[in-house]
Amino acid sequence: MKNAIITGATGGIGMEISRKLSSMGYNLALIYGNNHQQADALVEELSALTRVKAYSMDFSGGNGYTSTLKSILKDFGAFEVLVHGAGVSYRDLFHEMTELQFEELLSINLKPLYYVTREIIPCMIEGGKGSIISISSIWGSRPASMEVAYAMTKGALEQFTRSLASELSHMNIRVNAIAPGGVDTKLLANLNDQEKRDFIDDIPFKRLAKPEEVAELAAFLIEKGTYITGQVLTMDGGFTL
Numbered sequence: 001m002k003n004a005i006i007t008g009a010t011g012g013i014g015m016e017i018s019r020k021l022s023s024m025g026y027n028l029a030l031i032y033g034n035n036h037q038q039a040d041a042l043v044e045e046l047s048a049l050t051r052v053k054a055y056s057m058d059f060s061g062g063n064g065y066t067s068t069l070k071s072i073l074k075d076f077g078a079f080e081v082l083v084h085g086a087g088v089s090y091r092d093l094f095h096e097m098t099e100l101q102f103e104e105l106l107s108i109n110l111k112p113l114y115y116v117t118r119e120i121i122p123c124m125i126e127g128g129k130g131s132i133i134s135i136s137s138i139w140g141s142r143p144a145s146m147e148v149a150y151a152m153t154k155g156a157l158e159q160f161t162r163s164l165a166s167e168l169s170h171m172n173i174r175v176n177a178i179a180p181g182g183v184d185t186k187l188l189a190n191l192n193d194q195e196k197r198d199f200i201d202d203i204p205f206k207r208l209a210k211p212e213e214v215a216e217l218a219a220f221l222i223e224k225g226t227y228i229t230g231q232v233l234t235m236d237g238g239f240t241l
Ligand SMILES: NC(=O)c1ccc[n+]([C@@H]2O[C@H](COP(=O)([O-])OP(=O)(O)OC[C@H]3O[C@@H](n4cnc5c(N)ncnc54)[C@H](OP(=O)(O)O)[C@@H]3O)[C@@H](O)[C@H]2O)c1
Pocket: 007, 008, 009, 010, 011, 012, 013, 014, 032, 033, 034, 035, 036, 057, 058, 059, 060, 061, 085, 086, 087, 088, 089, 108, 135, 136, 137, 138, 179, 180, 181, 182, 183, 184, 185, 186, 187, 188
């Protein structure tokens, strides 16, 4: 039986990746922050298809989640797939951003790449295979006025992806990232209606991505992209062309 562990599982993108992986026969350990209602609903929905359990882990609260990860590993044994989908975004001038927001960006977007991944790699090495997918953003490699700190975290995520891929490539563990443009989830609530319309107007496809489209790419990287590692795949409806 195949096992996957997903952070940000209650998010717009994380939920669709969870749905997709459950339809592909994966057992799921779903990690989320504070949206217990959404987590319960997702577990109920997916239990009909697969073995699924949700775990609340507030990444903004420091590093105390290592013990939860150990008990998840006890519950599931091992994982072949790890998806880093948790993330927050704040829009502000860099020098006006609060310390709390800056620290949250580091704690939620960046630190789990270390704290979660380091617990999962050993069982992938032991099992002789693995696929790690992280959700970056087009702002991981391009200048992002008003989202400087967010872009910092995504730039680091992309170097994490390439460097870890290199470190693990001889162990049959692939490490890749997806860099979406705008995706229709609650993360974009930090744009007002006019800003959202302007953003969509600048996208050649004239629409946001659906979270299902991100999930399709994640599923491709996990199951079909068996010769792909260390890559960041942009999907943005032509926005950055
Ligand atoms: N939507 C976009 O346009 C877009 C574009 C490019 C990249 N991305 C990236 O895609 C990823 C998923 O975003 P999304 O659009 O699905 O956003 P979303 O719908 O807002 O979901 C965010 C997820 O992160 C989790 N999270 C937030 N704070 C947390 C905390 N303190 N501790 C643990 N988990 C926490 C949330 O859990 P709870 O709700 O349970 O707290 C939720 O599962 C993010 O990394 C984001 O940067 C999104």
